Amino acid sequence: MQCEELEKEKCNLVEELGVYFERNEAFSPLSARIFSVMVLTGEDGITFEELLEKLEASKSSISTNLQLLQSTGKITYFTKTGDRKRYFKIAPDQMLVRLDEKIEQWKKEKELLEKVHCYKVRYLQNNRDSDPDNAGLLFNRHYIKFAEQMLNNLINLKENISNTINR
Structure with a gap:
């Protein structure tokens, strides 16, 4: 049963x-x-x-x-x-390949978030009518920090898996 x-x-x-x-x-x-x-x-x-x-x-x-x-x-x-x-x-290296893909994806996302953030800061500096404490900037900063943490976690995971495989 x-x-x-x-x-x-x-x-x-x-x-x-x-x-x-x-x-x-x-x-x-x-x-x-x-x-x-x-x-x-x-x-x-x-x-x-x-x-x-x-x-x-x-x-x-x-x-x-x-x-x-x-x-x-x-x-x-x-x-x-x-x-x-x-x-x-x-394939034995499949997990590492997938992690590499995820790492690249988060690197690109973080890079784009940083570009958006820089643009928004310049936009706010040039438009005196805008709110300098723009909620979009705050969200963007939080998201960049989150992307950085995700990237670090994925890199650490990859190192741990590599060490486990190589034992």
Whole structure:
């Protein structure tokens, strides 16, 4: 009974993760589900046949999406001694790649916020009628501070994960 509940929970989680990856990683629906299964499978990997069974998709669809995920560096495969099957898993550096992308995104956002802030300050200096304690400036300063904190947290997370991987 417990095994059935756990399997049902896994199926629901594959679907929930799949929707997340579709929206945030621009994966096709099947690629997102394949990637989700691999997130839950971990280092043990999963075979082509197991993916066919779990996702109930055609061989060609699974194959095409596996090739796509491999070509984009999202997943990799390995073999086991004495076993002719290929086991697929998330690429080891995938988390670091995603963190690099997030770091770049927050750097760009912070840079844009700083440009907006500079513009607003100059605008207020040139328009004596404007409120020098403009609420927009205060919001902008808070947002820049938040972006800086996010950036520092992501950089620290990346360092911690790198150290963990390299152990």
